[in-house]
Amino acid sequence: MDRLEDDVRVRLRQAAMALFEERGYERTTAAAIAARVGVTERTFFRHFPDKREVLFDGEAVLRTALTAAIAEAPGALGPLATLFWSFRSIRPLLENNRHYSEPRHALIARTPPLYERELAKTAALTDALVDALRLRGVADLRAALAARTGMAAFGHAVIAWLEDPEPGLGERLERTFAETVALVAEAGH
Amino acid sequence: MDRLEDDVRVRLRQAAMALFEERGYERTTAAAIAARVGVTERTFFRHFPDKREVLFDGEAVLRTALTAAIAEAPGALGPLATLFWSFRSIRPLLENNRHYSEPRHALIARTPPLYERELAKTAALTDALVDALRLRGVADLRAALAARTGMAAFGHAVIAWLEDPEPGLGERLERTFAETVALVAEAGH
DNA sequence: AGTGCCGATGTCAGTCACTGACAACAGGAG
DNA sequence: CTCCTGTTGTCAGTGACTGACATCGGCACT
Incomplete structure (x- = not known):
C-alpha cells in the first residue's frame, strides 16, 4: 500500500545510489537523479530535504x-x-x-x-x-x-x-x- | 609575524562569529561576513574552503x-x-x-x-x-x-x-x- | 632606479543546491 | 458532476561555491 505511494521515492533512492557509484557523488546533480526517474528536480527536493538525505x-x-x-x-x-x-x-x-x-x-x-x-x-x-x-x-x-x-x-x-x-x-x-x-x-x- | 599576514583571516573569523550570533548562521551570507571585514566574498572563500569552516x-x-x-x-x-x-x-x-x-x-x-x-x-x-x-x-x-x-x-x-x-x-x-x-x-x- | 616575480585580492561569469509561489492534473468522496 | 486533496510541473530567485583572468603592492636581484 505504501509500495505505490512511495514508488517515486524508492526509485529516486535507487537512481541516486546508482549514479553516485557511476559518476561519484559530487559529479551527480540532483536534476540528473530526478531525470533518470522521469521527474523534475523540484520533485526530488519534495521527497528529500537535501541531496545527501536520499541515502539515509x-x-x-x-x-x-x-x-x-x-x-x-x-x-x-x-x-x-x-x-x-x-x-x-x-x-x-x-x-x-x-x-x-x-x-x-x-x-x-x-x-x-x-x-x-x-x-x-x-x-x-x-x-x-x-x-x-x-x-x-x-x-x-x-x-x-x-x-x-x-x-x-x-x-x-x-x-x-x-x-x-x-x-x-x-x-x-x-x-x-x-x-x-x-x-x-x-x-x- | 603571522599577525599581519593572517590579519584578514582572523578578522573574518571574528566577523563571522559576531554575525552568526546576531542574525543566526542561516541568515548570514558569506558576502556579508566579507563585507564587514572590507573584502570580497571571493576572498572569504580563499581563506576558508566553505562557510562552516570559518568556525573550525x-x-x-x-x-x-x-x-x-x-x-x-x-x-x-x-x-x-x-x-x-x-x-x-x-x-x-x-x-x-x-x-x-x-x-x-x-x-x-x-x-x-x-x-x-x-x-x-x-x-x-x-x-x-x-x-x-x-x-x-x-x-x-x-x-x-x-x-x-x-x-x-x-x-x-x-x-x-x-x-x-x-x-x-x-x-x-x-x-x-x-x-x-x-x-x-x-x-x- | 629599474625590472621581474609573487602572493593576496578584485572582478566576472557560471554551476548547482535549494526554496517559495502558483498552476495543472488525477483520483476519490460526496 | 463536482469538490477536495495530494502529487507534480513550472518558473523565478537566492546563496554557496569555483575557475579564469586582471591588478596591485612589496621584495629581491641587478
Missing part, C-alpha cells in the same frame, strides 16, 4: 528497532549491558541488509559530505538511545555517557564487519564488547 | 596537542590509560579558551549544519588519536576501539563542562573516567 532513509528503522529493544531488555541489566543486549538483538536486521549497506558504506566512507551526514545520523541515534535509557530510569548524564560508550563499540563492530565480513557480525560484536571491557578494566587504575 | 580553525591546535601528549605519555600505560592521561594534560589549553569556546559551542549546538561539521572534526580528531596510538605499537583495531571509547568519554566531559562550568573541567574528566570504568565493569558479565 533507513535510519529511522534502525532507531525504532533499537529503542524498542532497549525498552524490552531484561530489567536487571545495567545501562551498558542493556545497550549491548539491544545491539545483539538487532543483528538479523543488519545482516539482512548487508548487500545494500555494504556498498553504501563504501560510498559514504569515500565521500566527505556523505560521511558528515552519517556522523550526524549516528549522533541522532545516540540521542535516541539516551532517551530510551532514561525511560528505564537511568539518570541523564549517566545515560548519555553509556550511550556514547555503547555506540562507540557498536559503530566500531559494525564498520569492521561491513569492511570485512570474515568473522560474522555476531562474532564482531562479542569480540568488541569483550575488548571494550578489557580496555577499560586495564585503564581503571 | 582551532581544531588543528587541539589535534597537535593531543597527539603530542600521546607520544609523550608514560610507556607503561595501556591504550585507554594513555588517552586519559593525554586528555588530562590538555586541560589548561581548554580552560584558557573557555571564554571563546563556550558561546561557540552554544551556537554550534543549535545550528545543525555547524553541528555536523563539528562531528566531522571530532571524527578526524579520533582518527589522529588512532594514528598516535599506533605509533606506540597498539594494534589497529584495538587502537580504533580505544580511540572511540576514549573520545566518547572526553567529548562527554568537555560538553558537560561547556554547558555548566560548575565542577571544573578536571573534576568532570575524573568523574567521567571513573564512571566509564564503573559502567563498563558493571556490563562485564
Whole structure:
C-alpha cells in the first residue's frame, strides 16, 4: 500500500545510489537523479530535504528497532549491558541488509559530505538511545555517557564487519564488547 | 609575524562569529561576513574552503596537542590509560579558551549544519588519536576501539563542562573516567 | 632606479543546491 | 458532476561555491 505511494521515492533512492557509484557523488546533480526517474528536480527536493538525505532513509528503522529493544531488555541489566543486549538483538536486521549497506558504506566512507551526514545520523541515534535509557530510569548524564560508550563499540563492530565480513557480525560484536571491557578494566587504575 | 599576514583571516573569523550570533548562521551570507571585514566574498572563500569552516580553525591546535601528549605519555600505560592521561594534560589549553569556546559551542549546538561539521572534526580528531596510538605499537583495531571509547568519554566531559562550568573541567574528566570504568565493569558479565 | 616575480585580492561569469509561489492534473468522496 | 486533496510541473530567485583572468603592492636581484 505504501509500495505505490512511495514508488517515486524508492526509485529516486535507487537512481541516486546508482549514479553516485557511476559518476561519484559530487559529479551527480540532483536534476540528473530526478531525470533518470522521469521527474523534475523540484520533485526530488519534495521527497528529500537535501541531496545527501536520499541515502539515509533507513535510519529511522534502525532507531525504532533499537529503542524498542532497549525498552524490552531484561530489567536487571545495567545501562551498558542493556545497550549491548539491544545491539545483539538487532543483528538479523543488519545482516539482512548487508548487500545494500555494504556498498553504501563504501560510498559514504569515500565521500566527505556523505560521511558528515552519517556522523550526524549516528549522533541522532545516540540521542535516541539516551532517551530510551532514561525511560528505564537511568539518570541523564549517566545515560548519555553509556550511550556514547555503547555506540562507540557498536559503530566500531559494525564498520569492521561491513569492511570485512570474515568473522560474522555476531562474532564482531562479542569480540568488541569483550575488548571494550578489557580496555577499560586495564585503564581503571 | 603571522599577525599581519593572517590579519584578514582572523578578522573574518571574528566577523563571522559576531554575525552568526546576531542574525543566526542561516541568515548570514558569506558576502556579508566579507563585507564587514572590507573584502570580497571571493576572498572569504580563499581563506576558508566553505562557510562552516570559518568556525573550525582551532581544531588543528587541539589535534597537535593531543597527539603530542600521546607520544609523550608514560610507556607503561595501556591504550585507554594513555588517552586519559593525554586528555588530562590538555586541560589548561581548554580552560584558557573557555571564554571563546563556550558561546561557540552554544551556537554550534543549535545550528545543525555547524553541528555536523563539528562531528566531522571530532571524527578526524579520533582518527589522529588512532594514528598516535599506533605509533606506540597498539594494534589497529584495538587502537580504533580505544580511540572511540576514549573520545566518547572526553567529548562527554568537555560538553558537560561547556554547558555548566560548575565542577571544573578536571573534576568532570575524573568523574567521567571513573564512571566509564564503573559502567563498563558493571556490563562485564 | 629599474625590472621581474609573487602572493593576496578584485572582478566576472557560471554551476548547482535549494526554496517559495502558483498552476495543472488525477483520483476519490460526496 | 463536482469538490477536495495530494502529487507534480513550472518558473523565478537566492546563496554557496569555483575557475579564469586582471591588478596591485612589496621584495629581491641587478
